Amino acid sequence: RPDRGLTTGQPATSRLPKSRPTKVKAEPPPKKRKKWLKEAAGNASAGGGPPGSSSDSESSPGAPSEDERAVPGRLLKTRAMREMYRSYVEMLVSTALDPDMIQALxxxxxxxxxxxxxxxxxxxxxxxxxVLKRLSLSPALQDALHTFPQLQVEQSGEGSPEEGAVRLRPAGEPYNRKTLSKLKRSVVRAQEFKVELDKSGYYTLYHSLHHYKYHTFLRCRDQTLAIEGGAEDLGQEEVVQQCMRNQPWLEQLFDSFSDLLAQAQAHSRCG
Incomplete structure (x- = not known):
């Protein structure tokens, strides 16, 4: 059966050439990542039909591309993807407790x-x-969207001279993209930007994708503060464990992540 074929020696070996071209473009990943990517790619192919040889899959017009493997309906439903996301959240929870976590890693x-x-x-x-391919971003607007983690959207009312336009107001406290800590230096406040109404959804989606990691970090920080506030003298390890035992909370985070990528996939195919 196809499922069992993924665990046997020969079919698994025949799948390896499919992922080699993508590895050439980036630094060689650690062994664990190879295992995760291999399982994710295998599950994606299994979902589309019976697995074939590597030569058949590569020559077939219907063979999944690297981009297609990122479609939420395929990759995100795999156990490997859920395990990766769980580790991602655990890292953000740990960073909420120790600001030097990411740099130490x-x-x-x-x-x-x-x-x-x-x-x-x-x-x-x-x-x-x-999503960016659907937009025409000026350097000033792109810089503002990248710098400020909040985005206020105001639509012009009917009969207004600016009817059919939307005002974007980037806001919030800028932060270090690598460590997720707030910037110590002051940053000039962003100006307002007027964009087309029918494109406003692309701007907000682009902004959400860019700041997803930070927004999720803030949710993890809120969770750790709630746990620490409800008990005394908890060590960092215990706080992390309590967060990771909260399955409904983890599922909510994963669903939000899946929905965001699904929106991006849908918008990139529109018009």
């Missing part, structure tokens, strides 16, 4: 948290690029 070339973090960040970036 980078310094030690960590193989437990860095691979899922880079995979999730990569998926978000891929979808952000697809």
């Amino acid at each position: 980078e310094d030690t070339h960590d193989e437990l948290y860095l691979p899922p973090m880079r995979k999730i960040d990569g998926l978000l970036n891929e979808h952000k690029k697809k």
